[in-house]
Amino acid sequence: MNWKDRLAGRVEELLRQRIRARQARQAAATAGTDPMSGQMQPPRPMSGPVLYYTETLIDHFANPRHVGEMAPDEADGYAVIGDPSCGDQMKLWIRVQDGRIADIRFRSFGCPGAIATSSMATELACGKTVEEALALTDDDVIAALGGIPENKRHCSLLGINALHAAIRDYLAKAAANALAAGERAPESR
Amino acid sequence: MIYLDYNATTPLADSVLEAMIPYLAEQFGNPSSYYQLGRAARAAVEQARQTAAAAVGAQAGEIVFTSGGTESDNLALRGVLGARGDRCRHLIVSAVEHHAVLRTAQALQRDGIAVTYVPVGATGQVDPDDVRRALRPDTALVSIMAANNETGVLQPLAAISAITRAAGVPLHTDAVQAVGKVPVAVDAWGVDLLTCTAHKIYGPKGAGLLYVRPGTPLVPVLTGGHQEQGLRGGTENVAGIVGLGAALQEAAVHLPDEASRLQALHDRLERGLEKLDGVVIHGAAAPRIANTTYASFAGIDGESVILHLDLRGICAATGSACTTADPEPSHVLLAMGVEPRLAQGAVRFSLGRDTSAAAIDEVLAALAEIVPRLRRVSSTT
Numbered sequence: 001m002n003w004k005d006r007l008a009g010r011v012e013e014l015l016r017q018r019i020r021a022r023q024a025r026q027a028a029a030t031a032g033t034d035p036m037s038g039q040m041q042p043p044r045p046m047s048g049p050v051l052y053y054t055e056t057l058i059d060h061f062a063n064p065r066h067v068g069e070m071a072p073d074e075a076d077g078y079a080v081i082g083d084p085s086c087g088d089q090m091k092l093w094i095r096v097q098d099g100r101i102a103d104i105r106f107r108s109f110g111c112p113g114a115i116a117t118s119s120m121a122t123e124l125a126c127g128k129t130v131e132e133a134l135a136l137t138d139d140d141v142i143a144a145l146g147g148i149p150e151n152k153r154h155c156s157l158l159g160i161n162a163l164h165a166a167i168r169d170y171l172a173k174a175a176a177n178a179l180a181a182g183e184r185a186p187e188s189r
Numbered sequence: 190m191i192y193l194d195y196n197a198t199t200p201l202a203d204s205v206l207e208a209m210i211p212y213l214a215e216q217f218g219n220p221s222s223y224y225q226l227g228r229a230a231r232a233a234v235e236q237a238r239q240t241a242a243a244a245v246g247a248q249a250g251e252i253v254f255t256s257g258g259t260e261s262d263n264l265a266l267r268g269v270l271g272a273r274g275d276r277c278r279h280l281i282v283s284a285v286e287h288h289a290v291l292r293t294a295q296a297l298q299r300d301g302i303a304v305t306y307v308p309v310g311a312t313g314q315v316d317p318d319d320v321r322r323a324l325r326p327d328t329a330l331v332s333i334m335a336a337n338n339e340t341g342v343l344q345p346l347a348a349i350s351a352i353t354r355a356a357g358v359p360l361h362t363d364a365v366q367a368v369g370k371v372p373v374a375v376d377a378w379g380v381d382l383l384t385c386t387a388h389k390i391y392g393p394k395g396a397g398l399l400y401v402r403p404g405t406p407l408v409p410v411l412t413g414g415h416q417e418q419g420l421r422g423g424t425e426n427v428a429g430i431v432g433l434g435a436a437l438q439e440a441a442v443h444l445p446d447e448a449s450r451l452q453a454l455h456d457r458l459e460r461g462l463e464k465l466d467g468v469v470i471h472g473a474a475a476p477r478i479a480n481t482t483y484a485s486f487a488g489i490d491g492e493s494v495i496l497h498l499d500l501r502g503i504c505a506a507t508g509s510a511c512t513t514a515d516p517e518p519s520h521v522l523l524a525m526g527v528e529p530r531l532a533q534g535a536v537r538f539s540l541g542r543d544t545s546a547a548a549i550d551e552v553l554a555a556l557a558e559i560v561p562r563l564r565r566v567s568s569t570t
Contacts, residue, residue: 008214011206018203053496061493062500067566080568087518087530088490091568107568109530111492115566 053112054146061112064119066126068105069093077170081162083154088114092122092162096170100129106162113148113155117141121159134167136160191503191548195389195541196338196366196481201432202391202542208435209393212428220425221416230427237434244437245364245383246374247400253417254430257397258365261384262289262332264399264410264421265361269330269382270302272406277329279303283315283344284524290332290363291520307333312475313342313525321352331360335367335378339508339521339537340472341481343371350379359405365389365397369440370448370478381405385437387429391542392436396429443542451540452479454549458538459484461553465560469531471522480541483508485527485534486560488567494536497559503552506537530569 053061070078070093077096082089088110095103104126108118120141125133138156142148148156192200212233218226220234235249242249255261270280282294284306298304305323309315315333324331331353336343346362353360361382364373369390375383382405386397401407401420413422459482462468467487486494491507498505508519517523518532527535538552 008210011210011213015203015206058496058500061496064566087533089568107566109488109490109567109569111490112496114490115493 052149053116054148057112057116057145057148060116060119060123060145064106064108064115066104066106066119066122069107070095070103070105076173077166077168079162079165079169081158081165083110083114083158088155088158090114090118090158090162092118092159092166094125094163094166094170096130100127101125101133102127104163106159108158110158111152111155113152114158116145117148117156118159118162120144121163125163130167130170134164136163191551193538193540193544193548193552194504194506195544196341196537196539197506198388198394199391199541200543201393202436202439204439205392205432205435209428209432212431216427218427220427221414230425233431234425234427237430240434240438241385241398242400244373244441245368245385245400246376250418251401251403253399253401253420254425254433255397255399255421256395256426257388258287258363258384258386259289260410261386261397261399262287262361262363263293264407265382265384266290266293266297266330266332267410268407268420269359269361269405270297271408271410273329277327279305279325279328281305281307281320281323281328281331283307283309283333285309285313285315285337285340285342285521286332286334287338287363287365290334294332303327309524311526313337313340313472313521314475315344315349317345317348317352320349324352324356324358328356328358331358333360333362335362335364335373335383336370336478336481337472337521338366339481339519339535340475340483340525341366341477341539342472342475343367343477346378346380354379359402366478366481368437369444370451370480372444375400375402382407387433387436390436390440393429393432396426396433398433447542448479451544454540454544454546455479455482457546458482458540458549458553461549462556465556469527471525471527471535480539482538482540484536484538485522485531486536486563487531487534488569489534489560489563491534491536493563494534494556494559497563498536498552498555501555503555505552506539508532508535508537 075093077094080091090108092106094101104122106118106122108115124136124144138160141160142156216229218230220231238249238252242252280294280302282290294304307315307319307323333344333349350360359381362380363384365384365386367373368385381402383400388394409420411422416422416425459470462484469485471483495505495507518529519535522532522535
């Protein structure tokens with residue numbers, strides 16, 4: 001067969017497939033089920049004009065860890081920060097026990113990148129000493145998520161900046177308390 | 190999968206594909222060729238031109254085939270500004286135009302053209318009086334879209350053209366989202382140039398047209414061969430042009446039934462959305478095309494909603510996802526005075542030929558679960 005017949009054959013087969021699929025859909029609609037429905041595969045991790053997220057990032061977006069708030073008497077440190085360029089906002093609370101982050105809670109307004117990086121930042125910080133948590137960077141968050149699209153990198157700063165701000169809030173309060181108690185301030189770094 | 194993004198693109202209709210097949214296979218001739226094979230391709234292109242012209246209420250000789258909406262918009266803006274020369278170097282566009290017009294206007298601005306961006310009110314509509322006030326003695330062209338791609342809001346073209354005609358200034362409209370959804374007639378709207386593309390009306394990607402009223406000053410953007418009356422060089426995309434003609438013909442046949450069917454589904458969707466707390470439907474106070482709903486969910490980012498929908502096999506769109514290069518929310522909503530954080534939450538649902546009532550109900554059920562879930566994470570609720 002020459003190319004013309006092959007192409008015409010392929011297209012005719014395509015048409016037949018479409019007609020069969022439409023008939024199946026119509027039959028299913030009458031029966032009340034849709035064979036087209038079902039879970040889609042998650043997007044593949046890569047970057048480009050379309051945003052592709054890793055499965056880990058999608059998991060942290062769909063099931064964010066440590067979501068919630070702490071009452072003022074429960075929290076040892078608190079911060080609210082925002083990215084005015086895109087309207088993202090994050091609130092983060094920490095409870096510190098024996099120099100370690102014993103509990104951490106956050107709430108975040110933002111895109112999937114902002115929510116997932118916030119969730120991962122809390123996951124990485126929980127259980128770490130204050131010094132270890134201060135040493136975490138947005139690169140650590142991105143690495144733990146298996147990467148983030150290049151044009152979403154700015155989102156990854158939100159979680160880590162809120163974490164560091166809440167720790168600084170804790171350290172400032174601890175220093176003030178220590179001063180008030182007439183003792184030496186705890187080593188802040 | 191539930192596809193609710195027909196304003197982005199549409200699947201090829203079977204009848205359109207069928208019409209195109211010969212021109213993808215044995216009818217491969219160049220329409221400019223002398224012999225029978227070329228004449229057959231020419232005949233197909235001219236047949237499509239007549240069909241397309243009839244679909245927009247024009248004559249065949251007034252249709253220039255292009256590669257799609259973006260090229261048609263570029264030809265209209267650059268072509269008229271180029272033809273008017275040094276004496277007319279002022280352009281008027283609305284603030285809510287598609288980027289194909291807006292970015293072209295900005296590029297012309299960098300080349301020394303003065304551009305006035307006419308605002309829209311809270312409803313999303315241009316006030317024709319604002320166009321009147323923006324007109325200058327050196328205005329070369331006014332370009333106002335027919336229906337907005339994000340909100341679906343229709344612009345008062347007849348009222349605007351009454352003003353531009355009195356001033357003797359040509360009026361271009363990007364009707365990419367209006368064709369197939371509302372009756373389109375270049376004389377009823379009073380437009381001198383009109384952009385249309387095939388892939389929004391169940392035709393192929395890469396084929397579009399620009400209607401040009403006789404006497405409108407226009408120079409080509411793509412110089413080359415004598416094709417398209419010298420206004421667009423390049424061998425014709427024969428299969429694409431045939432597909433565009435077939436799609437326009439079918440759209441005209443389906444329009445009356447399809448518009449009322451989509452209106453009912455659209456109302457079902459919006460009534461359902463209103464039952465969720467904190468939902469704002471943008472442009473609802475203005476006349477809109479029957480298939481488009483653009484909604485914001487207070488306290489939630491739009492991209493977060495569409496990713497959750499995507500994980501459930503539902504395809505919808507945001508006005509614009511927040512990215513490092515472009516963190517701003519939709520320019521259309523900002524122009525309508527929508528608060529930036531609410532604008533960031535906008536999600537567009539655009540319905541089409543395969544949308545069913547069951548699909549709308551499934552989307553509403555998914556949103557009833559997704560919206561409270563995202564609000565529990567949100568720091569602003």
